[in-house]
Amino acid sequence: xxxxxxxxxxxxxxxxxxxxxxxxxxxxxxxxxxxxxxxxxxxxxxxxxxxxxxxxxxxxxxxxxxxxxxxxxxxxxxxxxxxxxxxxxxxxxxxxxxxxxxxxxxxxxxxxxxxxxxxxxxxxxxxxxxxxxxxxxxxxxxxxxxxxxxxxxxxxxxxxxxxxxxxxx
Amino acid sequence: xxxxxxxxxxxxxxxxxxxxxxxxxxxxxxxxxxxxxxxxxxxxxxxxxxxxxxxxxxxxxxxxxxxxxxxxxxxxxxxxxxxxxxxxxxxxxxxxxxxxxxxxxxxxxxxxxxxxxxxxxxxxxxxxxxxxxxxxxxxxxxxxxxxxxxxxxxxxxxxxxxxxxxxxxxxxxxxxxxxxxxxxxxxxxxxxxxxxxxxxxxxxxxxxxxxxxxxxxxxxxxxxxxxxxxxxxxxxxxxxxxxxxxxxxxxxxxxxxxxxxxxxxxxxxxxxxxxxxxxxxxxxxxxxxxxxxxxxxxxxxxxxxxxxxxxxxxxxxxxxxxxxxxxxxxxxxxxxxxxxxxxxxxxxxxxxxxxxxxxxxxxxxxxxxx
Numbered sequence: 001x002x003x004x005x006x007x008x009x010x011x012x013x014x015x016x017x018x019x020x021x022x023x024x025x026x027x028x029x030x031x032x033x034x035x036x037x038x039x040x041x042x043x044x045x046x047x048x049x050x051x052x053x054x055x056x057x058x059x060x061x062x063x064x065x066x067x068x069x070x071x072x073x074x075x076x077x078x079x080x081x082x083x084x085x086x087x088x089x090x091x092x093x094x095x096x097x098x099x100x101x102x103x104x105x106x107x108x109x110x111x112x113x114x115x116x117x118x119x120x121x122x123x124x125x126x127x128x129x130x131x132x133x134x135x136x137x138x139x140x141x142x143x144x145x146x147x148x149x150x151x152x153x154x155x156x157x158x159x160x161x162x163x164x165x166x167x168x169x
Numbered sequence: 170x171x172x173x174x175x176x177x178x179x180x181x182x183x184x185x186x187x188x189x190x191x192x193x194x195x196x197x198x199x200x201x202x203x204x205x206x207x208x209x210x211x212x213x214x215x216x217x218x219x220x221x222x223x224x225x226x227x228x229x230x231x232x233x234x235x236x237x238x239x240x241x242x243x244x245x246x247x248x249x250x251x252x253x254x255x256x257x258x259x260x261x262x263x264x265x266x267x268x269x270x271x272x273x274x275x276x277x278x279x280x281x282x283x284x285x286x287x288x289x290x291x292x293x294x295x296x297x298x299x300x301x302x303x304x305x306x307x308x309x310x311x312x313x314x315x316x317x318x319x320x321x322x323x324x325x326x327x328x329x330x331x332x333x334x335x336x337x338x339x340x341x342x343x344x345x346x347x348x349x350x351x352x353x354x355x356x357x358x359x360x361x362x363x364x365x366x367x368x369x370x371x372x373x374x375x376x377x378x379x380x381x382x383x384x385x386x387x388x389x390x391x392x393x394x395x396x397x398x399x400x401x402x403x404x405x406x407x408x409x410x411x412x413x414x415x416x417x418x419x420x421x422x423x424x425x426x427x428x429x430x431x432x433x434x435x436x437x438x439x440x441x442x443x444x445x446x447x448x449x450x451x452x453x454x455x456x457x458x459x460x461x462x463x464x465x466x467x468x469x470x471x472x473x474x475x476x477x478x479x480x481x482x483x484x485x486x487x488x489x490x491x492x493x494x495x496x497x498x499x500x501x502x503x504x505x506x507x508x509x510x511x512x513x514x515x516x517x518x519x520x521x522x523x524x525x526x527x528x529x530x531x532x533x534x535x536x537x538x539x
Contacts, residue, residue, distance in 0.1 A: 072208075073208045073212060075208075075212060079212075083211060083212075084334065085209065085211050085212075085288065085333040085334045086209065086212075086333055086334075086335070087208055087209060087212040088207065088208040088209055088212065089203055089205060089209075089323030089331040092325065092328055092331055092338075099335060102335060103328075103335060103338070103396060106335060106336055106394065106396075107338075107339065107394045107395065107396035107397050108370070108394045108396065108397035108398045109396060109397020109398070110396065110397065111327055111328075111396075111397060112325070112326070112327060112328055112329030112330075112339045112340070112396060112397070113339075113340075113397055113398060113399045114329065114339065114340040114342075114398070114399035114400050114401075115310070115313075115340060115399075115400055116324070116326075117317045117322055117324055118314070118317060118318070119317070119321075120324055120326065124326065
């Protein structure tokens with residue numbers, strides 16, 4: 001069995017980690033094990049190591065032969081495999097399919113919870129308000145309440161104007 | 170201004186106090202942020218990195234917290250300057266390796282430190298002595314909120330703050346504390362503790378973060394997951410786990426002192442013996458022995474000695490700090506000689522450990538309220 005990092009030398013260090021119902025195996029040669037700090041008896045970097053390896057495998061599997069490339073920064077899957085980091089913020093969209101599974105194994109959830117920049121919160125609020133107004137407008141038109149519809153239309157216009165003033169996501 | 174003149178002198182730095190600082194040496198909360206429309210530092214070419222640095226640095230400098238700050242591009246710092254900053258835990262080793270296109274802004278009190286173009290465009294960290302995670306989070310949150318008005322962050326409503334490494338995505342937060350755990354190490358309970366902390370999804374690392382060994386019985390505990398859990402919840406989780414580790418450490422100290430006092434006195438006495446008499450000593454051995462002396466101070470074996478004396482030596486005996494005190498370039502061997510000279514000199518004012526601590530344990534137990 002060859003080392004799964006350098007893919008050159010015989011693997012002599014075999015690690016298995018069971019997290020939840022998922023089993024991950026890593027086979028390393030002595031040299032790679034040393035550079036990754038695996039024979040450090042405290043084993044601190046094990047989790048990082050497994051995460052890193054898992055990352056490249058995951059991306060590889062979902063590639064399906066065609067190599068994805070980020071339109072914004074020309075970063076490719078092969079680059080990710082090498083670096084373990086992405087090229088630019090846009091890469092998250094480019095590689096979203098491949099990253100989905102990876103993020104699931106790494107994190108508690110797959111959706112952001114927590115702080116949101118103010119500008120986003122404002123535009124999110126305005127978007128929500130816009131949707132609500134449009135719904136109301138639909139109902140007013142349906143009920144042939146044109147007076148109400150006119151008021152709503154004005155409000156929608158105002159909201160849209162404010163939305164175009166705030167920085168958008 | 171020169172970084173050496175800017176940094177708080179080690180003697181003063183070692184005297185900073187915080188809650189539970191017998192065990193918790195420091196608290197840190199860092200946020201990873203990136204600006205839109207730019208490649209991450211590891212992928213960006215130099216002109217783009219310089220452009221991002223020129224965009225971010227003035228914004229950071231303009232924060233009210235950064236009045237009288239030290240602000241410098243990494244290429245104008247020497248290798249020694251950078252190493253000193255690493256030894257003070259102000260920048261990462263990764264950042265120390267950076268040059269043109271990366272920068273550092275550090276406030277006067279050394280409580281807020283922003284690395285520009287490390288792994289991400291922005292790595293801002295709030296630092297506090299002792300256990301003060303919440304205070305650190307509030308401070309860095311405030312700085313971040315001020316910065317988001319000046320910079321356009323890369324943010325997605327689904328994935329949160331977008332970071333170079335997917336392991337930091339979401340909140341981009343790392344909440345960590347540096348713990349001195351000699352009791353758990355001597356009682357041989359440290360490994361089960363590390364394992365159970367790992368099971369809770371928290372990482373335990375050595376003195377200088379990722380991939381480093383636990384020199385001087387100092388461990389860093391931090392969150393690993395950043396997506397799907399709010400910052401406040403992460404801080405709270407860390408607080409709970411740290412309270413337990415502190416309690417375990419205090420219990421371990423109590424137990425070994427009760428069950429195997431000779432073993433403890435032997436370790437501490439030998440540590441003192443070597444430090445007070447050696448003529449050549451490596452930085453690694455120094456840290457491990459200073460850790461035992463620190464324990465000795467905590468449990469009352471060195472009456473009248475302040476922990477700050479040990480903590481100052483922790484800083485001063487590290488390679489770059491030692492080099493800084495001498496004008497000529499030192500080899501590792503020469504450093505070992507000079508380090509031993511300095512430690513011997515400093516320990517002249519410290520009498521050898523007493524055979525039995527004055528009852529009860531000096532300072533009492535440092536247990537957090539539950």
